[in-house]
Amino acid sequence: MRRNLLPVMALLMGTLFLFLGNGLHGLLLPVRGAEEGYSNEILGFLGTSWATGFVLGCFIAPKLVMRVGHIRAFSAFVSLISLIALLTGIVVDDYWWVALRAVTGFCTAGTSMIIESWLNERATNETRGTIFSFYISITLIGVVGGQMMVGFFDPKTTILFMICGMLYCVAVLPTTISTAATPQPLKSIKLDLPTLYRNSPVSFVGILLIGIANGAYGTLGAVFGARAGLSPSVIAAMLSITIFLGAVMQFPSGKASDRTDRRYVLAALSGMAALAAIILLVFQPTDPIMMIVFVALYGAAANSLYPIAVAHANDFASTDDFVKVSGGLLLLYGIGTIIGPTIGGPVMTQLGPYALFSVTAAAHVLLTAYAIYRSRLRAPVPVADRENVPNIPVTASPMSTPESLTLDPRAAPLQEPQETGGNLPPKEANA
Template sequence: MRAVLPLTALLAGVALLLAGSGLLGTLLAVRGGLEGYGGQTLGWVMSGYFAGFLAGTFLAPPLIRRIGHVRAFAFCTGLAAIAVLLHPVWVDPAAWFGLRVVTGVALVTLYTVIESWLNAQPDPAIRGRVFAIYMAVNLGALALGQLLLGLGVDGGFMLFSLVAILVCASALPVTLTRLAQPTFPPNPRLGLRRLYAVAPAATLAAGLSGLAMGAFWGLGPVYAGEIGLDRAGISHFMVATILGGALLQWPLGRLSDRLDRRIGLALACAAAAAVALAALPGAGWGGGWIYALFFAFGGLAFSIYPMSVAHMLDTLPREDLLSGCSSLLLVHGIGAMLGPMIAGELMSRHGPGALPAYFAAVLAALSLFLMARLALNRRPDRHPAAFHPMLRTTPAALELLPETESPPPTATQENP
């Protein structure tokens, strides 16, 4: 633990940042509902964030190389705060979509700064521990952000101001840190066609989990509001799902370490689809059962992307692991961008029940694909990589995984 203490400033910065961004996503869904935006409109608005996040994975590295980690962080906190404060000033779906794109670019740059800095600091012996602490901070801050929704009037300017304050406050510990700024090496991507050829189950699992989870982050609060939950109920609904994802990922992942990884993925997808069907309006559940159902759904659905990463790490040659992680994240991000659009269209036509039905359809299709792959391609179980609980994050964070550490140079490389 002593080795992690110098990284406290970076962890404090990301905690403040994620608390603000977690609050913002739910706040926009609540304010959009008050403005009369339907599921289709909100789905397009929310997809803007994931579009910006994808664009930011390409834009962030050259910006950080050009002006350095501290200046890039300060620049993007200002950019994100401006975008946040413009939402209640410029209430228009097209404007909100553009602001969500800007927010996505800014936030992915901020995450990249912190994650590349974390990756440069720890001794290789504690890489896994730093990664685990970082992911725990991520999930805890996201849950806290949902609870902050209860501090202001529904969708009011005060809550947008609070988000901007949290984003700006995240710059204070980061810019004050005395840690040396690291270099930012290039991070190539493995071609998607080759990635699918080598690890088809991991590739499709990452893409379809993006379709499901992008729709959850974008439209979960809308669903909660449309089934009758008040503002406090919406925040508790989101917290329950996030806590399920935090607490159940580890046992599910460890189970997948003991099975063929594709079996673990197929079982998690099938169970998540069943829970989503149980959450359909009219299924007979009332009171607090909706929170219990989505606690279970979060635990199952949040585990699919990290299981797909672990399966890819099991499959790819060591020299391709980092570029494979980057490409898998890209596939997941494309799915996350499309998910709110598709689910929003379905909700506008069929009501709130379309969201859990969409989850069930996507995850059941993925489970069937994985079972078909198992039937066609049985191979001995190999688990050179271990499961690590995680959220979708930037490629820089995945470099913290012990499995992606560069192998030591051979004698030939040392003495050419």
């Protein structure tokens, strides 16, 4: 394993510091904003703005990288992110924060695509799985570690904003001084959403609903904690544990979906997430321990849904279309994360902070019902013909980019790029 990781260790170290900064800044803004008295709508727009910038970055950033090269583009993106992190600590203004958050999302998409394409270039068919798993672990450690920093200093001061800027500055160093060869130009993926829906209606609708729920909680979870009277350290623990348990839960849930109809597992997990959200909504626990327990149950179920939905879509598509199918689902997830905070903010204003879970519960109830409904209309792919569920934790922040899909061991072997347009040939006829 050490031999497989040494060629990309500098890049992975930069990735760690990048996501430490992402995790810290992503939580710091809503916590500080809540203490400044910003409205729920504005705090929700922080997530909407970031997700919009991220989705746009997935389409536009590759063109910028092609013009100036990977290292220059990466340095420029990280410099902008660092500048914005420091500026948000100086200019404490809600409208400026929303606007700047869109730029951060755009630059995050650019840096992620560069890192992922660079890792893919260095990976071989034998080492791809190891590098992919290590990369996912690094991003999780970074996000959780960054979030936990919020509890060590007063969010009302500029210290955390300065630490965030420092983390981003460190993130650029390993890449700029690395002697590794830069990767080939980024490749765009042609998406066909109507065909994607015909390929797997459950995955299409499900990923959109998962994005709505994760986007609402990922952006407004900190606001909920602040409005409910939790301290910054407890809020950080609450959000971090949902990510951690979501990653842990993928192993048993993935194995279960490999052995039965994946739609049943999707229905069960989304039902579990809906139940936990309804309990929080109805009983509104004020004890921090009880609140964290139910939020942890919610996160364990909600954050393990995405890879199962992706695997279900790929059950009905040819292996050559793995990247295109998953790329389309990533776009749908991004759209969902734009919708979720936009709805969640006004709902919390009208009905109180616990009403955040009415949005997530509604999304998960709809997913449960639709998965059960579709299971009666279409037979599942036989177990022997399926690919195993990958361990791909996807939360509201950070999101993956299409470049990360080529790192997945299930992607086609390394070879010259092929045209990705056209229809997705299903493994069997749709019902």
